[in-house]
């Protein structure tokens with residue numbers, strides 16, 4: 334239960350406020366869940382008062398609603414609509430600017446924007462796993478992405494282990510949650526066994542330990558640690574979804590012509606919501622913001638989706654013309670070929686693609702339907 | 715010599731041409747790059763053709779329009795049509811689903827003076843078009859990109875994805891999923907920046923159908939969420955009623971309504 338460093342504290346609501354203050358004192362902008370437009374959103378906060386008190390969520394295919402809880406939990410909900418990727422890998426990033434000087438020579442300006450120092454408070458286990466996936470994609474490769482790598486280096490992560498999974502959660506299947514195991518600076522479990530919530534806070538890194546040791550709070554008791562473990566043990570039993578992962582990449586590869594791909598193609602709108610909402614989807618498009626006189630230009634990277642027609646446009650035409658080919662590409666990449674490419678699953682089980690698909694297409698159901706008649710789709714594509 | 719730009723109006727409300735005037739600062743930059751040879755909305759000075767780039771607003775609704783659009787094509791190196799009228803017949807294409815003679819007899823004291831075609835069609839039904847820019851009205855950023863692209867001899871970078879992609883990029887919480895508000899975003903061409911959902915309204919489909927979509931499946935989902943066939947006909951018959959994918963959807967819903 335205790336973090337690698339061995340220090341775990343028990344705090345009350347005021348104690349949580351001191352954690353936020355201590356993080357801010359160290360120069361971080363704290364991004365945390367708050368309620369906006371009838372949903373939980375991860376936004377800058379300055380006090381625990383902005384956290385969603387007594388708010389829970391109901392999530393299902395194509396459905397998300399907030400609900401009132403009968404307690405004062407500050408973290409009583411599951412993954413929010415928009416993931417943390419917005420902060421580490423923004424929807425639009427200017428990569429460089431170019432201009433032509435008086436001799437007609439092109440001059441490039443690659444100076445990056447100032448790097449924000451974020452502290453994410455309330456990162457769920459699945460979301461932390463998604464950040465670790467992006468580390469491999471953006472920071473681990475031979476050519477790290479400078480924007481991501483710089484933001485990531487400055488990041489302080491306060492994970493919150495889950496006590497209230499939603500109807501679309503399946504981190505247990507993916508081995509990512511509901512308890513975060515690695516990659517956080519501080520890890521928090523919210524205990525709701527007393528009139529007001531308590532917070533069991535463990536350190537997961539030297540920076541987290543330094544911060545914890547600066548607080549005047551009592552260490553967690555053995556009972557506290559047991560209670561914290563029980564929170565995620567219970568959560569494990571309440572997953573909304575399940576995905577059978579045994580041999581999944583191979584299973585998909587041998588079913589590339591399965592009739593289920595036609596079935597899902599008849600329902601899929603090719604709208605791209607799943608990819609935008611997914612915390613690990615990383616595709617982008619580079620567009621040129623050229624001035625009408627052609628003398629200056631900026632290269633802007635924008636989030637893109639493999640469900641768009643022009644995404645696979647290469648000289649002469651679009652490679653993936655049909656919705657079937659696009660859904661298959663997305664799902665087999667997420668659950669299968671991602672392993673070859675990055676040594677990990679591309680899906681962390683957060684369920685966002687299920688909740689935010691306007692027609693409620695469920696990746697766990699699609700995979701199960703193919704597995705149920707494994708072999709009907711033999712052949713290569 | 716600077717390239718010559720012409721802006722033509724057919725049956726339309728002028729909103730799209732106004733978008734060009736609305737570009738203000740950027741318009742001066744564009745004006746510095748081209749000779750604005752024909753743009754009656756902005757200036758009465760007219761320079762004779764041929765033109766390097768003709769921007770066409772409006773749909774074809776009279777026999778005279780048919781002649782004039784052909785003339786525009788003959789005089790122009792590139793023709794770009796802008797707006798729902800010039801890409802899908804506009805709101806006046808609602809006549810395509812009814813009897814135009816009946817309309818004129820109800821509306822006008824002397825219907826015999828009205829010379830109009832039975833159908834409102836986009837210029838592309840009559841001539842070859844080099845690029846179609848969607849929207850009711852069009853987005854000014856997209857218009858500048860299209861003009862800039864033609865000035866520099868490259869393909870315009872106009873994304874073909876759905877409004878949902880823009881909605882997610884700007885961080886709006888989906889109104890369909892979180893509030894049950896019907897929204898045409900999933901099947902609508904991006905371009906506006908997903909304005910309506912940001913104001914808690916569903917998308918009205920101003921930019922017409924997205925390049926690749928699955929409207930029958932979407933209609934099924936709207937019906938399942940409680941939308942009547944009558945309302946389905948209405949949502950697909952607005953500014954882009956004659957766009958083939960929207961036309962099919964409204965015809966199918968109308969047929970379903972008739973069967974009831």
Ligand code: SF4
Nearest residue numbers: 412459495502504510
């Ligand atoms: S998938 Fe797991 S870690 Fe993610 S929100 Fe749900 S319960 Fe929490």
Ligand code: SF4
Nearest residue numbers: 611680681683684686
């Ligand atoms: S594929 Fe779906 S469930 Fe998996 S990580 Fe992406 S959004 Fe979450």
Ligand code: SF4
Nearest residue numbers: 601602604605607690
């Ligand atoms: S699976 Fe759903 S969210 Fe994804 S493209 Fe298809 S309809 Fe859109």
Ligand code: SF4
Nearest residue numbers: 878881888889897899
């Ligand atoms: S609000 Fe409309 S446009 Fe935005 S994501 Fe939802 S369905 Fe798409």
